[in-house]
Amino acid sequence: MSKATNEELREIYNDIPEFYDRANALISFFQDIKWRAELIAIVKEYCPKPRRILDVASGKGELSYVISKLIKADIVMLDYAENMLKASMVNGDKVLGSFYNLPFRDGAFDVVVSSFALHAADNIEQVVKEMVRVSRKVVGVIAMGKSDNLLLRNYVAFYLRFIQPYLAALVGAKPRDYKYIYYIYRKIPTNSQLKTILKKHMNLKIFKVKALGSVYIFVGLKEGNE
Numbered sequence: 001m002s003k004a005t006n007e008e009l010r011e012i013y014n015d016i017p018e019f020y021d022r023a024n025a026l027i028s029f030f031q032d033i034k035w036r037a038e039l040i041a042i043v044k045e046y047c048p049k050p051r052r053i054l055d056v057a058s059g060k061g062e063l064s065y066v067i068s069k070l071i072k073a074d075i076v077m078l079d080y081a082e083n084m085l086k087a088s089m090v091n092g093d094k095v096l097g098s099f100y101n102l103p104f105r106d107g108a109f110d111v112v113v114s115s116f117a118l119h120a121a122d123n124i125e126q127v128v129k130e131m132v133r134v135s136r137k138v139v140g141v142i143a144m145g146k147s148d149n150l151l152l153r154n155y156v157a158f159y160l161r162f163i164q165p166y167l168a169a170l171v172g173a174k175p176r177d178y179k180y181i182y183y184i185y186r187k188i189p190t191n192s193q194l195k196t197i198l199k200k201h202m203n204l205k206i207f208k209v210k211a212l213g214s215v216y217i218f219v220g221l222k223e224g225n226e
Contacts, residue, residue, distance in 0.1 A: 035142055035210060035217065036066045036115055042206055042219045043111055043140045044071065050110035050138075054078060056099050056131055057117030061090040063142075067113070068092075076109070078102065099127045107136040107222075119144040119188050125197050132201050132222055139202055140219040144184065145191045147213025153190075156214045160185050191216055 040063075043050075050073045055064045058077035067075055068090055075092040078099070079085050085094040097103045099114075099121065112135040121127045131139050147153050161182040165175035189197070191213055198204045202220030209216050 031210070032062075032116070033066065035215065036063050037070065039063075039113065039115070039140050039142045039217050039219070040067055040070050042217070043113065043138055046205065046219060046221060047111050047138045049073075052076065052109045053111045053113065054102075054104070054109040054134060056102070056112060056114040056127075057120075058088070058094075058114075059084045059117070061088040061092075063113060063115035064088075064090040064092065073110075099130060102130045102134050104134045106133055108134050110136050111138045111140065113140045115142045117143060119184055124189065124194070125201075128198060128201050132220075135222050137222055137225045138219065139222070140217075142215065142217045144181070144188065145194065145209060145213055145216035146185065146188050147209070148190045148192050149213065152212045156212055157182065157185060185214075 050071065052074045053067060053071070053076070055061070055067070055075060055077045058064055058079045059081075061077055064075050064077050067073070075090065076095060077085060077088060077090065077092060078095045078097050080096070080098050082096055085096060088094060095103065099117070100123065112131045114131065118124060118127060118141050128139075131141075147156065161179070164181065165178040168178045169175045188194075191207075191209055194216070195204065195207055195218075198207070198218060198220060203223060203225070204218060204220045206219040207216060208218070
Protein backbone atom coordinates (compact mmCIF):
# COMPACT_ATOMS: atom_id res chain seq x y z
CA MET A 1 0.00 0.00 0.00
CA SER A 2 1.40 3.37 -1.06
CA LYS A 3 2.86 6.06 1.13
CA ALA A 4 3.65 9.63 0.19
CA THR A 5 6.96 9.83 -1.62
CA ASN A 6 10.02 11.49 -0.10
CA GLU A 7 9.70 14.28 -2.65
CA GLU A 8 6.07 14.92 -1.72
CA LEU A 9 6.88 14.95 1.98
CA ARG A 10 9.77 17.34 1.40
CA GLU A 11 7.45 19.80 -0.35
CA ILE A 12 4.92 19.56 2.47
CA TYR A 13 7.50 20.18 5.17
CA ASN A 14 9.17 22.99 3.25
CA ASP A 15 5.92 24.89 2.84
CA ILE A 16 4.41 24.38 6.30
CA PRO A 17 2.97 27.69 7.50
CA GLU A 18 4.53 29.19 10.59
CA PHE A 19 1.32 28.76 12.57
CA TYR A 20 1.05 25.02 11.92
CA ASP A 21 0.10 23.30 15.17
CA ARG A 22 3.56 22.68 16.63
CA ALA A 23 2.06 21.24 19.81
CA ASN A 24 0.36 18.41 17.95
CA ALA A 25 3.51 17.78 15.94
CA LEU A 26 5.61 17.55 19.09
CA ILE A 27 3.14 15.33 20.90
CA SER A 28 3.16 12.85 18.00
CA PHE A 29 6.96 13.03 17.77
CA PHE A 30 6.55 14.80 14.43
CA GLN A 31 4.76 11.86 12.85
CA ASP A 32 1.36 13.53 12.38
CA ILE A 33 2.19 15.05 9.00
CA LYS A 34 3.57 11.75 7.69
CA TRP A 35 0.47 9.93 8.89
CA ARG A 36 -1.79 12.46 7.19
CA ALA A 37 0.22 12.14 3.99
CA GLU A 38 -0.01 8.34 4.24
CA LEU A 39 -3.79 8.55 4.58
CA ILE A 40 -4.10 10.71 1.46
CA ALA A 41 -1.73 8.47 -0.50
CA ILE A 42 -3.98 5.49 0.28
CA VAL A 43 -7.09 7.48 -0.62
CA LYS A 44 -5.53 8.28 -4.00
CA GLU A 45 -5.18 4.56 -4.74
CA TYR A 46 -8.94 4.11 -4.49
CA CYS A 47 -9.89 7.43 -6.06
CA PRO A 48 -6.96 8.68 -8.18
CA LYS A 49 -8.59 11.89 -9.45
CA PRO A 50 -11.26 13.14 -7.05
CA ARG A 51 -12.95 16.40 -8.02
CA ARG A 52 -14.45 17.31 -4.63
CA ILE A 53 -13.10 16.42 -1.18
CA LEU A 54 -14.71 17.12 2.17
CA ASP A 55 -12.48 17.54 5.24
CA VAL A 56 -14.74 16.79 8.22
CA ALA A 57 -13.91 18.54 11.51
CA SER A 58 -11.09 20.24 9.65
CA GLY A 59 -9.89 22.53 12.42
CA LYS A 60 -7.39 24.96 10.92
CA GLY A 61 -7.01 22.73 7.90
CA GLU A 62 -4.00 20.57 8.74
CA LEU A 63 -5.30 17.68 6.62
CA SER A 64 -6.62 19.99 3.89
CA TYR A 65 -3.15 21.51 3.70
CA VAL A 66 -1.62 18.08 3.03
CA ILE A 67 -4.36 17.29 0.49
CA SER A 68 -3.61 20.53 -1.36
CA LYS A 69 -0.01 19.39 -1.79
CA LEU A 70 -0.85 15.89 -3.02
CA ILE A 71 -4.12 16.19 -4.96
CA LYS A 72 -5.61 18.75 -7.33
CA ALA A 73 -9.21 18.96 -6.19
CA ASP A 74 -11.79 21.31 -4.75
CA ILE A 75 -11.56 21.08 -0.96
CA VAL A 76 -14.40 21.92 1.40
CA MET A 77 -13.55 22.30 5.09
CA LEU A 78 -16.25 21.76 7.71
CA ASP A 79 -15.82 22.47 11.41
CA TYR A 80 -17.99 23.25 14.42
CA ALA A 81 -15.67 26.06 15.60
CA GLU A 82 -15.86 29.31 13.64
CA ASN A 83 -12.51 30.53 14.98
CA MET A 84 -10.80 27.42 13.59
CA LEU A 85 -12.20 28.04 10.11
CA LYS A 86 -11.19 31.71 10.29
CA ALA A 87 -7.63 30.68 11.15
CA SER A 88 -7.46 28.20 8.27
CA MET A 89 -4.10 27.75 6.59
CA VAL A 90 -5.76 26.69 3.32
CA ASN A 91 -7.83 28.61 0.80
CA GLY A 92 -11.11 27.00 -0.04
CA ASP A 93 -14.77 26.73 0.86
CA LYS A 94 -15.45 26.68 4.58
CA VAL A 95 -18.67 25.50 6.20
CA LEU A 96 -19.70 25.87 9.83
CA GLY A 97 -21.44 22.69 10.92
CA SER A 98 -21.55 19.53 13.01
CA PHE A 99 -20.17 16.19 11.92
CA TYR A 100 -23.29 14.53 13.35
CA ASN A 101 -25.45 16.18 10.66
CA LEU A 102 -23.38 17.09 7.64
CA PRO A 103 -25.21 19.81 5.66
CA PHE A 104 -24.71 18.19 2.26
CA ARG A 105 -26.74 15.98 -0.05
CA ASP A 106 -26.03 12.26 -0.41
CA GLY A 107 -22.94 11.53 -2.49
CA ALA A 108 -21.93 15.19 -2.73
CA PHE A 109 -18.19 14.44 -2.54
CA ASP A 110 -15.93 11.95 -4.26
CA VAL A 111 -13.88 11.63 -1.07
CA VAL A 112 -14.69 12.38 2.57
CA VAL A 113 -11.80 12.48 5.04
CA SER A 114 -11.04 13.52 8.59
CA SER A 115 -7.96 13.69 10.82
CA PHE A 116 -7.70 13.51 14.60
CA ALA A 117 -11.37 14.28 15.19
CA LEU A 118 -13.48 11.11 15.02
CA HIS A 119 -12.39 10.00 18.50
CA ALA A 120 -13.95 13.16 19.98
CA ALA A 121 -17.44 12.12 18.92
CA ASP A 122 -19.80 10.86 21.61
CA ASN A 123 -21.43 8.76 18.91
CA ILE A 124 -18.70 7.61 16.53
CA GLU A 125 -21.05 5.41 14.54
CA GLN A 126 -23.35 8.34 13.73
CA VAL A 127 -20.41 10.36 12.37
CA VAL A 128 -19.22 7.42 10.28
CA LYS A 129 -22.72 7.00 8.83
CA GLU A 130 -22.84 10.69 7.91
CA MET A 131 -19.41 10.59 6.26
CA VAL A 132 -20.43 7.56 4.21
CA ARG A 133 -23.73 9.20 3.27
CA VAL A 134 -22.16 12.31 1.73
CA SER A 135 -19.36 10.36 0.03
CA ARG A 136 -19.72 9.09 -3.49
CA LYS A 137 -16.83 6.66 -3.25
CA VAL A 138 -14.14 6.86 -0.52
CA VAL A 139 -14.03 7.60 3.20
CA GLY A 140 -10.66 7.95 4.93
CA VAL A 141 -9.86 8.77 8.56
CA ILE A 142 -6.91 9.09 10.89
CA ALA A 143 -7.69 9.42 14.59
CA MET A 144 -6.84 8.32 18.11
CA GLY A 145 -7.34 4.62 18.71
CA LYS A 146 -7.12 2.16 21.57
CA SER A 147 -5.14 -1.07 21.37
CA ASP A 148 -6.84 -4.38 22.13
CA ASN A 149 -3.79 -5.23 24.23
CA LEU A 150 -4.43 -4.24 27.87
CA LEU A 151 -0.75 -3.59 28.62
CA LEU A 152 -0.42 -1.24 25.66
CA ARG A 153 -3.67 0.50 26.59
CA ASN A 154 -2.41 1.20 30.09
CA TYR A 155 0.94 2.43 28.80
CA VAL A 156 -0.71 4.88 26.38
CA ALA A 157 -3.16 6.03 29.06
CA PHE A 158 -0.24 6.89 31.36
CA TYR A 159 1.48 8.80 28.54
CA LEU A 160 -1.66 10.78 27.69
CA ARG A 161 -2.43 11.62 31.30
CA PHE A 162 0.98 12.43 32.71
CA ILE A 163 3.41 13.16 29.85
CA GLN A 164 1.62 14.52 26.78
CA PRO A 165 0.27 17.73 28.38
CA TYR A 166 3.74 18.79 29.46
CA LEU A 167 5.28 18.05 26.08
CA ALA A 168 2.72 20.47 24.65
CA ALA A 169 3.85 23.05 27.20
CA LEU A 170 7.34 22.96 25.70
CA VAL A 171 6.00 24.73 22.62
CA GLY A 172 3.85 27.19 24.50
CA ALA A 173 0.56 25.29 24.70
CA LYS A 174 -1.40 25.13 27.94
CA PRO A 175 -1.15 21.69 29.58
CA ARG A 176 -4.76 21.82 30.77
CA ASP A 177 -5.92 22.13 27.15
CA TYR A 178 -4.41 18.71 26.41
CA LYS A 179 -5.42 16.83 29.54
CA TYR A 180 -8.90 16.29 28.12
CA ILE A 181 -7.40 13.94 25.51
CA TYR A 182 -6.84 11.37 28.26
CA TYR A 183 -10.54 11.43 29.11
CA ILE A 184 -11.48 10.99 25.45
CA TYR A 185 -9.11 8.02 25.28
CA ARG A 186 -10.83 6.35 28.20
CA LYS A 187 -14.23 6.34 26.48
CA ILE A 188 -13.35 5.44 22.88
CA PRO A 189 -13.85 1.85 21.64
CA THR A 190 -10.95 -0.50 21.13
CA ASN A 191 -9.62 -0.81 17.60
CA SER A 192 -11.33 -4.17 17.06
CA GLN A 193 -14.64 -2.72 18.28
CA LEU A 194 -14.23 0.21 15.90
CA LYS A 195 -13.54 -2.10 12.96
CA THR A 196 -16.81 -3.89 13.69
CA ILE A 197 -18.64 -0.55 13.54
CA LEU A 198 -16.93 0.45 10.29
CA LYS A 199 -17.73 -2.82 8.53
CA LYS A 200 -21.42 -2.22 9.16
CA HIS A 201 -21.36 0.94 7.04
CA MET A 202 -18.64 0.54 4.41
CA ASN A 203 -16.44 -1.87 2.54
CA LEU A 204 -13.41 -1.48 4.80
CA LYS A 205 -10.25 -1.78 2.72
CA ILE A 206 -7.47 -0.60 5.01
CA PHE A 207 -7.16 -0.45 8.78
CA LYS A 208 -3.65 0.33 10.06
CA VAL A 209 -2.54 1.06 13.58
CA LYS A 210 0.33 3.32 14.61
CA ALA A 211 2.04 4.26 17.86
CA LEU A 212 1.23 1.14 19.88
CA GLY A 213 -2.32 1.14 18.60
CA SER A 214 -3.02 4.67 19.83
CA VAL A 215 -3.58 5.95 16.28
CA TYR A 216 -5.40 4.29 13.40
CA ILE A 217 -5.76 4.99 9.71
CA PHE A 218 -8.68 3.51 7.83
CA VAL A 219 -9.96 3.78 4.29
CA GLY A 220 -13.22 2.31 3.10
CA LEU A 221 -15.40 2.34 0.02
CA LYS A 222 -19.07 3.18 -0.06
CA GLU A 223 -21.04 0.03 -0.83
CA GLY A 224 -21.34 -0.43 -4.57
CA ASN A 225 -17.83 0.86 -5.29
CA GLU A 226 -15.09 -1.64 -6.01
